[in-house]
Amino acid sequence: xxxxxxxxxxxxxxxxxxxxxxxxxxxxxxxxxxxxxxxxxxxxxxxxxxxxxxxxxxxxxxxxxxxxxxxxxxxxxxxxxxxxxxxxxxxxxxxxxxxxxxxxxxxxxxxxxxxxxxxxxxxxxxxxxxxxxxxxxxxxxxxxxxxxxxxxxxxxxxxxxxxxxxxxxxx
Numbered sequence: 001x002x003x004x005x006x007x008x009x010x011x012x013x014x015x016x017x018x019x020x021x022x023x024x025x026x027x028x029x030x031x032x033x034x035x036x037x038x039x040x041x042x043x044x045x046x047x048x049x050x051x052x053x054x055x056x057x058x059x060x061x062x063x064x065x066x067x068x069x070x071x072x073x074x075x076x077x078x079x080x081x082x083x084x085x086x087x088x089x090x091x092x093x094x095x096x097x098x099x100x101x102x103x104x105x106x107x108x109x110x111x112x113x114x115x116x117x118x119x120x121x122x123x124x125x126x127x128x129x130x131x132x133x134x135x136x137x138x139x140x141x142x143x144x145x146x147x148x149x150x151x152x153x154x155x156x157x158x159x160x161x162x163x164x165x166x167x168x169x170x171x
Contacts (some may be wrong), residue, residue: 044166
């Protein structure tokens with residue numbers, strides 16, 4: 001009986017150790033990408049924030065504001081409470097200065113990272129509704145948020161290099 005109890009306690013502690021592993025690793029990966037996005041946003045001069053590769057394509061400012069808006073959308077799908085005054089639908093147009101954009105980007109990453117870290121394992125399979133077609137779960141929302149940050153990080157790297165700006169971590 002003592003061995004059975006010991007085995008049970010060992011298995012219970014292993015389960016507790018493994019719980020939330022997905023959330024920890026996902027938050028870590030998004031945190032890494034967010035660090036690069038924010039570094040690059042700070043490295044691009046304010047006078048380049050209006051630059052766009054051609055008409056009809058997002059400017060630097062719009063890409064960064066889009067990342068912030070999407071972070072809020074993903075976080076809201078995970079049950080996060082949005083900060084007062086956030087209008088995800090108009091955020092790209094509402095933010096006018098480099099400082100305002102950078103501050104909102106930082107805050108949006110804080111919201112999405114907190115939402116991911118606080119996501120209970122039991123809710124990973126819960127359905128999430130987004131304004132684009134498809135069926136999604138909380139887990140897929142986290143994965144899409146990760147991919148989204150990395151996708152636009154690559155876009156911003158291309159924008160920066162086209163304008164003669166080397167990403168700070170590449171120097």
